[in-house]
Structures are given as structure tokens and as C-alpha cells.
Amino acid sequence: MxxxxxxxxxxxxxxxxxxxxxxxxxxxxxxxxxxxxxxxxxxxxxxxxxxxxxxxxxxxxxxxxxxxxxxxxxxxxxxxxxxxxxxxxxxxxxxxxxxxxxxxxxxxxxxxxxxxxxxxxxxxxxxxxxxxxxxxxxxxxxxxxxxxxxxxxxxxxxxxxxxxxxxxxxxxIPWESIGRGFERIATGVLMMLFARLLGQGILAGDGINSGFDHATRWSGLDVWCLAFGYGLQLFFDFAGYSHIAIGAAQALGVIVPENFARPFQSTAPSIFWTRWHMSLSFWIRDYVFLPLATLRREVWWRNLTLVISMVLFGLWHKATMLFLLWGAYHGLLLVAHRQIQQTKRRFDWEPDPARWTPLSWLVTIVCVSLGWIFFRANSLGEAGTMLSALVSPATYGSHFLSGSLYLLVIGLSLGYAMVSVAAQALNGTSQESSENARTGLTTLAARWRWYWLPPLYTVTLLFVLMVTLGRGTSTAQFMYGNF
Structure with a gap:
């Protein structure tokens, strides 16, 4: 290697x-x-x-x-x-x-x-x-x-x-393009280190990988931690590799498609699939879904086409029943979301965004995280056992996974959220200028006395990474390389 x-x-x-x-x-x-x-x-x-x-x-x-x-x-x-x-x-x-x-x-x-x-x-x-x-x-x-x-x-x-x-x-090739390319490469390397940390855990054997190797022994709370943690691990791994690939191409003067655009900020399944593995999502849309959907006008056909497209999306990864079910599950999620949107339009219902958006985001993240169980489980029986734990209230009274894994998943989630929000603000999303965005972010941080959190978070994570890398463990294989 x-x-x-x-x-x-x-x-x-x-x-x-x-x-x-x-x-x-x-x-x-x-x-x-x-x-x-x-x-x-x-x-x-x-x-x-x-x-x-x-x-x-x-x-x-x-x-x-x-x-x-x-x-x-x-x-x-x-x-x-x-x-x-x-x-x-x-x-x-x-x-x-x-x-x-x-x-x-x-x-x-x-x-x-x-x-x-x-x-x-x-x-x-x-x-x-x-x-x-x-x-x-x-x-x-x-x-x-x-x-x-x-x-x-x-x-x-x-x-x-x-x-x-x-x-x-x-x-x-502008030198600025070369510099930005190397910046993307560095970002990707850091993200892949986060993925490695999630997979191995802060303490050896306490990571996501070990958790899924013994998935049948966990409580409902443990399964939620593993499901969301694996989604985060896969994101850092694949988005990190994409950053490296895009950065290397950019440094060589070639702009290639983006693959991720803050997918964990999605407020609907349809939005998630315009932000996760975008190059494959758009390929399936342009060469499978749209040609099939235009063959007939009926709603049932369009919904069936959605499910077929997502099943193919799943089977593109691997020809197993788990990936077929993962694709079908997301196809049904997209159909359900489409039906909800049509019902809202039929009754001319416009919910209050201030209340609806956070709820939509939470439901989307929960549904996507459930899907990761099919994506990562070692067998269909194991996936069934994990899903059973989720719907068994008696299992939520305790947890058996290492507390360090819970802290790691929560810490990386909060850190990624802070970095994403800060990046959006500093890049001046919407029509706000970058300078005004910086001022607004600084004002908000000062008002809530949170200005010390990002530096503390950064120093803590760097320390954890140094400890992890210092253990002398071997470089983990790129997860998406298996597909």
C-alpha cells in the first residue's frame, strides 16, 4: 500500500x-x-x-x-x-x-x-x-x-x-487553482482520518467496525448510535476520498463533479439524494429515471420508476439482498415524500417553516440512518435483529457500547455541524456578503458566549487524532473501494 x-x-x-x-x-x-x-x-x-x-x-x-x-x-x-x-x-x-x-x-x-x-x-x-x-x-x-x-x-x-x-x-493552470486543489486534498485526508477514528474507536476495539461485528448483542440505543455513527463514518470516508480526487484533478487543471454537498443538512429524502454521492445520483436520474418516467404519465408509473431507480442504485454497490433492500427502502421513502408533497399542494397547506423545517430535518436523518443498517449489516438476519432492538422499548433502559464511542459520534456530529454552519456563513450564502456574514457570525458567537467552542473543539480533536495515529495502527482501506 x-x-x-x-x-x-x-x-x-x-x-x-x-x-x-x-x-x-x-x-x-x-x-x-x-x-x-x-x-x-x-x-x-x-x-x-x-x-x-x-x-x-x-x-x-x-x-x-x-x-x-x-x-x-x-x-x-x-x-x-x-x-x-x-x-x-x-x-x-x-x-x-x-x-x-x-x-x-x-x-x-x-x-x-x-x-x-x-x-x-x-x-x-x-x-x-x-x-x-x-x-x-x-x-x-x-x-x-x-x-x-x-x-x-x-x-x-x-x-x-x-x-x-x-x-x-x-x-x-492558475496557481490559485493549484493551491485550492491542495487545500481540498488536505481536507480530504483529515476527513478520512476522522472516518478511521470512528471505525477503530478512541480505544482499540471500541469503534463502529467492532460494533457491527457484534451487532446482535446491542440495545436499541446502541443500534441508533451504530446506525448514525456508520453514516457519519461512511460520509467522512467517501467524501474525504472525493475531496482528495477532486483536489488532485483541480491541481492538474481539471474540474470534476462534486460528490457531496452537506447531505446531513437535508430536510427531505429527495434533497438528501441531491447531496449524497451526487455524481451517481444524477447519473441514475438522467439515464434511468427520466427516460423511464417519460414513458407513461400515470402517478403509479412514476412512483414505480423511483423505486426501480433506487433499487438499481443499491445494486450498483453490490449484488446482495441487503443492498437491494437498501435501494428499495430509499425508493419507498422518495415515493412517500412525493405523496406528502402532493397532499400538501392539494389542500393548499403551507406549514410554518420555523416549526416544520427542524422536524423535517430530524425525520430525514432518522430515516436515512435506519437505511444504513441494511447498507452495513453483515447479514440479513443481523439487520433484522438490529431493527428488532430498535422497536423493543425494554432494550432502551441500558447501553452496552463503549461510552467513548457515544462521545466520539456526538462530538464529531456537533463539530461537523459547527464547521458546516460556519462555512456557509463565511462563504456568504444567500445574498449576504462574506464580510457581513463574518460580522453576523462573530456577533452571534459573542452574544451566546460560544466563541471559545470552535478552538477548544479543534484542539481536542487534534489531540485525539495524535493519540490515535500514535498507536501505530495500519492504514484503513478506503471503504468505497469495495464497490
Whole structure:
């Protein structure tokens, strides 16, 4: 892992030197593609061979589709991509679940890194061509689009109309952009350390990971702590990695899509899914939900399409019953929210935002946290046991998880909330200027005598991180790398 990290860092720095000093788009593209190939080859040649096969196949399909925008040709292209993805991601899972002799050869297939991400990028390119987008990348440009190393392993999922003009740009990369890129990388590293801290716990064996390994012994209060804590852990892990990927790309002069936008401030399930894993959410919306929803006008069809889209969202992660249920659960949440909104409009009811918004936020967070049980549980039976504990009042009289984990989850939640609110204020959201926002924030802090909390919180967390990192534990694997 250390060797790979070093090679990736060297590739990134060499690319940075070249793209910051060379104006020729062609040279930039070749350097970035070479570095991306080297990075991917450090994992295994087999992974690289699969990626290269996908690149060549989709490039040839795209050329044919540009000449003839045929629905059958598009269908064949999408089918080929799905076969490639399924052969590595879904057939092995099916072979384990159904011990058929014809499938046993797939059991030991290793999932190529990032295949779910770059396969979706390839399919979006084919969809865009079919819809009439004027896209004519060279082979080098298309290969770079598929293999661009900051986002190859775990996204964000990019789209050709956004990337191609940037690959062809002759403008120099502003030093400000490079600086902001490194700032995003630093933020991402810190967030991933928080995820690691939540997973391992302040005391060894007292973290979220250990909690889910023994999930059947906990009380209802413990299950709530694990469910919300895991959502926070996954957010810090995946959003942190996204910050690193986005920052690395930005330092290299390429702006890629955002993946998170303060999802825990969402006041409705529909808002949550415009803020969590945004690149995948918008991909599912644009290429699955909207095309299906426009086939019929009936309300039942639109609701069914929502559920189908979210089931596919769940199965994109992994082909298990737990992820299918997680997707279906969120689909039903979206349908329920849609029905509530329609009922409010029918009766012309506008609730008081001052009272309704906090309640909507609380209900959203509770519902999303319940869903994480399906996402993280080790088995369907374990998920059922945890849900049973939640609806058993007798179990709420005590807790068995370490008190340090409760403090850690609460502390990181409050800290993240303070940082988010402060960042919004200082960035001057709405029409308020940044200077006025700073003044208002300072006034509010002074009025409530809370001005000492952020520095104290920061020092405390840094101390905890130093203690945790000083234990000499190994670097935790990126959680979303499994998908």
C-alpha cells in the first residue's frame, strides 16, 4: 500500500510540473494518460487489461454510433458494458449464492478497481452520443476520460461533455487553482482520518467496525448510535476520498463533479439524494429515471420508476439482498415524500417553516440512518435483529457500547455541524456578503458566549487524532473501494 501510495504521489507531482508549465494540450493529454496508465498498472496488469479492453471497445462503438445514431446500436453498446460489469461484479456473487457448476469458474474473479465508475462513464458517453451531443474525442482523449487517475478508482463519475473541453484547453493552470486543489486534498485526508477514528474507536476495539461485528448483542440505543455513527463514518470516508480526487484533478487543471454537498443538512429524502454521492445520483436520474418516467404519465408509473431507480442504485454497490433492500427502502421513502408533497399542494397547506423545517430535518436523518443498517449489516438476519432492538422499548433502559464511542459520534456530529454552519456563513450564502456574514457570525458567537467552542473543539480533536495515529495502527482501506 505504501509503495502504491508513493508511486501515485510521484505520478501526480510529475504531472503537476508538466501541466503547469506546458501549454500544448496534446502533450498534457499524453502525460496525464501515461501517468494514469502507470498508476493503474501498479495494482495489476490484469486490471489494466480489462480497462484497456473497455476503452478500445467503447471507442469503436462510439465511432459507429456517431455515424449511425441507431437505437439498436446503442442497446448493443450498453449490453456489452453491462456484460463486462456483470462478469466481474454480479456473476461471482450469483455463483456463491447458487452453487451451479456452470458458474463456478467465476467465483474467484477479482473485481477490477473502479470498474463500476468507469463503466458508467463509458455508458454515459454512448447515451450522450445517441442524444445528439457533438463529441469527437481522439483515442487519447477518450482513453484519458476513462482512465484519468484522480477519479478512476472511486469517482466522481465524470461525463464527456464536461471533460473534453478541459482536456483541450490551452489556458495555463492558475496557481490559485493549484493551491485550492491542495487545500481540498488536505481536507480530504483529515476527513478520512476522522472516518478511521470512528471505525477503530478512541480505544482499540471500541469503534463502529467492532460494533457491527457484534451487532446482535446491542440495545436499541446502541443500534441508533451504530446506525448514525456508520453514516457519519461512511460520509467522512467517501467524501474525504472525493475531496482528495477532486483536489488532485483541480491541481492538474481539471474540474470534476462534486460528490457531496452537506447531505446531513437535508430536510427531505429527495434533497438528501441531491447531496449524497451526487455524481451517481444524477447519473441514475438522467439515464434511468427520466427516460423511464417519460414513458407513461400515470402517478403509479412514476412512483414505480423511483423505486426501480433506487433499487438499481443499491445494486450498483453490490449484488446482495441487503443492498437491494437498501435501494428499495430509499425508493419507498422518495415515493412517500412525493405523496406528502402532493397532499400538501392539494389542500393548499403551507406549514410554518420555523416549526416544520427542524422536524423535517430530524425525520430525514432518522430515516436515512435506519437505511444504513441494511447498507452495513453483515447479514440479513443481523439487520433484522438490529431493527428488532430498535422497536423493543425494554432494550432502551441500558447501553452496552463503549461510552467513548457515544462521545466520539456526538462530538464529531456537533463539530461537523459547527464547521458546516460556519462555512456557509463565511462563504456568504444567500445574498449576504462574506464580510457581513463574518460580522453576523462573530456577533452571534459573542452574544451566546460560544466563541471559545470552535478552538477548544479543534484542539481536542487534534489531540485525539495524535493519540490515535500514535498507536501505530495500519492504514484503513478506503471503504468505497469495495464497490
Amino acid at each position: 505504501l509503495l502504491r501510495g508513493s508511486l501515485h504521489g510521484i505520478a501526480f507531482l510529475l504531472c503537476l510540473v508538466v501541466v503547469a508549465t506546458v501549454r500544448s494540450p496534446r502533450i498534457r493529454q499524453l502525460v496525464l494518460l501515461l501517468a494514469s496508465s502507470v498508476v493503474y498498472l501498479t495494482w495489476t496488469r490484469w486490471f489494466f487489461a480489462v480497462l484497456l479492453t473497455s476503452v478500445v471497445t467503447n471507442f469503436l462503438l462510439a465511432r459507429a454510433l456517431r455515424r449511425n445514431q441507431s437505437g439498436s446500436l446503442l442497446a448493443r453498446g450498453i449490453l456489452l458494458n453491462l456484460i463486462l460489469l456483470s462478469a466481474f461484479k454480479y456473476v461471482p456473487a450469483l455463483a456463491v449464492a447458487l452453487p451451479l457448476s456452470s458458474l463456478q469458474g467465476f467465483v474467484h474473479l477479482v473485481l477490477p478497481l473502479g470498474i463500476s465508475f468507469w463503466t458508467f462513464q463509458a455508458m454515459s458517453y454512448l447515451f450522450d452520443l445517441y442524444r445528439g451531443e457533438e463529441l469527437d474525442p481522439s483515442f487519447v482523449e477518450f482513453a484519458l476520460y476513462m482512465a484519468f487517475f484522480p477519479v478512476t478508482i472511486s469517482g466522481p463519475i465524470c461525463r464527456m461533455p464536461d471533460m473534453l473541453p478541459q482536456f483541450r484547453s490551452v489556458a495555463p
